[in-house]
Amino acid sequence: MNRKELLLVAEQWFKDQGWSPFPFQKQTWQAFLKGQHGLLNAPTGSGKTYALWFPILLNYIKNNSEYKTKHKKGLKAIWITPLRSLSQEIKQASERVINGLDLPLTVGIRTGDTSPKDRAKQKRAMPDLLITTPESLQLLLSSKGYDKVFKDCSAIVVDEWHELLGTKRGVQMELALSRLKTVASTLRIWGISATIGNLDQAREVLLGPQTMAFQNSVLIKANINKKIVVKSIIPDKMETFPWRGHLGLHLLDEVIPILKASKSTLLFTNTRSQCEIWFQRILEKHPEFAGEMAMHHGSINKDTRLWVEDAIRNETLKAVVCTSSLDLGVDFAPVETIIQIGGPKGVARFLQRAGRSGHQPGKTSVIHFLPTHAMELVEASALQKAVKTKAVEDRLPYLLSYDVLLQHLTTLAVSNGFLPKDIYPEIASTFCFQGLTQEDFQWLCNYLVMGAQSLQAYDEYKKVEVEDNGLFKVNNKGVAMRHRLQIGTIVGDANLTVKYQTGGYIGMVEEYFASKLTRGDVFTFAGRNLEFIRIKGMQVHVKNSNKRTNRVPAWMGGRLTFSAQMSELLRNELYLAATNSNKQSRELKSLAHIFKQQRKESCIPKDNQFLIETFKTREGYHNVFYPFEGRFVHEAMGSLLAYRISLLSPITFSLAFNDYGFEILSDKEVDINEVIDNNLFTSEYLLDDLQNSLNATEMARRKFRDIAVISGMVFTGYPNRSVKMKHLQSNSQLLFDVFRDYEADNLLFQQAFRETFEHSLEEGRLREALERIKLQQIVWKPCSKPTPFSFPIITDRLREKLSSEKLADRIKRMIATLSK
Structure with a gap:
């Protein structure tokens, strides 16, 4: 069959279903059949699964004209999903096409949920099409003779690539793809991604810069115009001094009519704790929802989660309170209504959730936004703009993750072994390791064989042997078993x-x-x-x-923080609030009384201004700064500024911060003119000052625990006999201290500091924020009492010290005093 005939087969199948394929699906089929690699940008529910299963199956028909009588068994395609909960859905979609085209192909799933019996069956004979996770793929690469299993594989699809990009699972995937490209000569690599800001870079990370695959690749965009309507729940009464008191529960009565008026509703919360609390409170106040409402988050057992997903599909539940566990691809009939409780902290997350309503091409998605405190209505206004302008975040990829590379090299040494001269070009072709020098690669190889320089006396760190022909190989069965148990890059609390x-x-x-x-x-x-x-x-x-x-x-x-995109949108909304523009949204207009009080006590900064407020209470001298950059950046900036002020004169501080700003509370008055005159917001000497201000060594020590686990330096334990987290922490801290004192050039030790600055402290964003402040006019407002902007920051600090009942009473008294 030629390409034109093959495409007619696909179109006929669509016709038989009463559908017609989208232009992006046809584009993908053609590009794949031409032998191209690529990245498909398509939203959930748009038919992206059929966009890639079809060309894989059509390619099989093209290369096996006698498939009806002479079907050759063996692995032909792999579909990677970051969430094992999605695997069943992907299997159903693929089998629907296989049965429709009457093909003799089998589909198998291999994830952490696959039974030992099914795994043994797969070992004897692999399915034609395999659905698996990044971790399970690495486990297959750790099996002897894996090259024979993968050699005839013609395609690998990485689903939800935006979720893997910017994580170490993404690095793990890059390395697996670099190996498979060598093993399977006809392999075509495709990724599927929802909208992110840096789609071109996402394709480059998937395929490797300067590789043949990247040069012969395409970026296909679905361009399905989805209409999203954001409806904010604006309470009749709003406190002039907003505070985050009840997880949004004070608006529970506003939610009930929405639930009752809708056939099916998803209530998205930002955390699992908030999810549990909302579920309980709704049932306490409205027991009539018992049996019609359920809860879904990642820590609930799998059977319950699957039951909930099926119930949404069958429309037997009226409402589900959930977290990001229902953000991704879990495919079910569209729900009628979405409610977002509290600011989602990112545009992409908000759009993903909104898309759950009207989860079909051409349908309008409606999402209700419920603010947990008044200032979150500014976020709602910012999100309205983001929806119109399609402004979405970048996902920043990791660079030089030596811990993931050591795990990958050990995986290869456990299976067939590897020759460094053969494997180095593969690794250097990936985005993450494009800057890997021969010298550093040699250091990593030496580490596998001898352990770190300072650990050479201990045999437990010598895992890999070098055979006479130069092959790096793990020959110890205990080492191999422990490594297989620990494959993966997700290190959380036990x-x-x-x-x-x-x-x-x-x-x-x-x-x-x-x-x-x-x-x-x-x-x-x-x-x-x-x-x-x-x-x-x-x-x-x-x-x-x-x-x-x-x-x-x-x-x-x-613990969520604003994305850079969200911070910028929020600042623009506040700058708009500073003017009496008639372009203000309904949300901003509803906050007029708060803005009026803020102007009376202080001011609302314009786009060329940076606001500092100071006032005195019984607690001490409050110095509040407003970069509007998200809590992670504020935590770092607050510590940095406090350290620099302390260099001018000895002073003790405590810090508080939220997404809007940070407070430095001191026991004596800070001369703000001195802060401005000494240019304390400079980005010069940033790394050195951060090291000193934040106790970056302590943060790096905690980061090193994850690096030690991923690289295999410490062992997390056997099934049902895990090593306690405190023991893991103390073991890794001991190693960290050894490297700090005796081997400061250790690459893993250095990686801990680099990741602390790049990822935990968002040093790049901090530097950009300081550069922006340098160009702004600093407006210092000495105030007589806390302002509406500063009040949420102060109450956040109190939350650390008081129970929720005492906190609520204390805040009511404070508001009464401030309102006089």
Whole structure:
């Protein structure tokens, strides 16, 4: 069959379904059949799965004209998904096409959920099409003879590439692709990505800069114009001094009519804790929703999550309170209504969630925005603009992640072994390691064989042997087994299983939360009140309880910050609020009383101004700065400024920060004129001053724990016998201190500092923010009392010290005083 005939086969299948293919689907089919690689930019629910399964199957028909009588078994294509929960959906889509075209192909899934029986079956005979995760692909590369398994593979599709880009899983994927390109000579590489700001760079990272694959590649955009309507829930009464008090629960009564008027609703929260609390409060106040409402987040057991996804599909649930666990590709019938509780902190996340409503081409998506405090309405206004201008964030890729590279090299040494001279060009062809020198590569190879220079006396770090022919190989079965158990780049707090004492799995909580519980404590989890009994092994034993409780598990992933794009949009909205422009949105107009009070006490900065407020209370001297850059940048900038002020005169500080600004609270008055005159906002000597101000060594020490785990320097334990997080931390800290004292040029030690600055402190964004402030006029406003802008920052600091009841009472008293 020629290409034209093959395309007619695809079009006929679409016709049989009563559909017609989109232009982007046809473009993708043609590009793939021409032998090109590429990146497809398409939103969820637009038919992206069919855009790539079809050409893979058409290519099979083209190359196997006698497939009906002479089908050759073996792996022909791989589909990578970052979420194993999506694998079942992708399998169903592919089987629908296979059955429709009457092809003799089999589809298999290989993820962490695959049973040992199915894995053994796959080892004997691989399916024709394999759906897997980045980690499971690495496990296949650690099997002896993997090159024979992959040699006839003609395609690999990396789904949700925007989710992997900018993470170490993305680096893991880059390295796996560099190996597969060598092993499978006819391999075509394709990525699928939702909209991100740097799509061209995303394609470059996927295929490798300056590679033949990149030169013979295309970027295809779906260009499906999706109409998104943002409806803000603006309360009738708003406090003049906004504070983040109740996770948005004070607006619960505004949400109920929306739920009742809609057939199906998703309520998106930013954290799992917030998800648990909202679910409980809705049921407490409106028990009529029992049985019609469910909860979905990543720590609830898999069976419950699948049941919820099916119930949404079948439209048997009225509402689901969820987190980002339902952001990505989980494919179900569109829900009628989306509610976003609190600022999503990023444009892409907001658009992804909005797309869940009217989750079909041509349908309008409606999303309700519920502010958890008044100032979040500025975010709502900024998001309205982002939706119109399609302004989305970049995802910044990692560079020189030596820990992931060491894991990859050990994987290859565990399977067939590798020759450094053959593998170096492959690695250097990737985006992450394009700057890897021969000298540094040699250091990494020496590390695999001898351990670090300062650890040569310890045999446990010598994992790889060099055979007579120069082959790097792991011959020790124990080393190989421990390595396979630890393949992966996601290092979080250790998860403990929550189970009923009588049996029955509920979900997972993080070790640090469980370690604080004492017998009899009651906490809310997975929509139930549970009484803690004991921790046994890696299990938390519980029983149901009728006692009321406010305690909810907190997860470390719950600390979100503004993206750079969101910060810029927010600043522009505030600059607009500074003018009495009639271009102001409904949201900004609703905040008129807050802006009026802010002008009375201080001012609203214009686009060429940087605002500093100072005032005195019983707590001390408050100095508040407003860069509007997100909490991570503010944490770093606050520490930096406090350190530089302390060099002028000895002074003690405490810091508080939120997404809008930061506060330096001191025991004696700070001369702001001195701060301005001494140019303390300069970006010069930034790295040195950050090192001194933030105790960057301590932050790097914590970062090093992850690097030590990923590189295999420390072992996390066997199944059901995991090493406790505090032991992992102390083991890695010991190694960190050894390198600091005896081997400061150790590449992994240096990587810990580099990642601390680049990723934890967002040093690039901090530098840009300081450069921007340098060009602005500094406006210093000495105030008599806290202003509406400073009030949320002060209350955030109090939150660390007080229980929620005491905090609410204290804030009510403060507001009463300020409102006089």
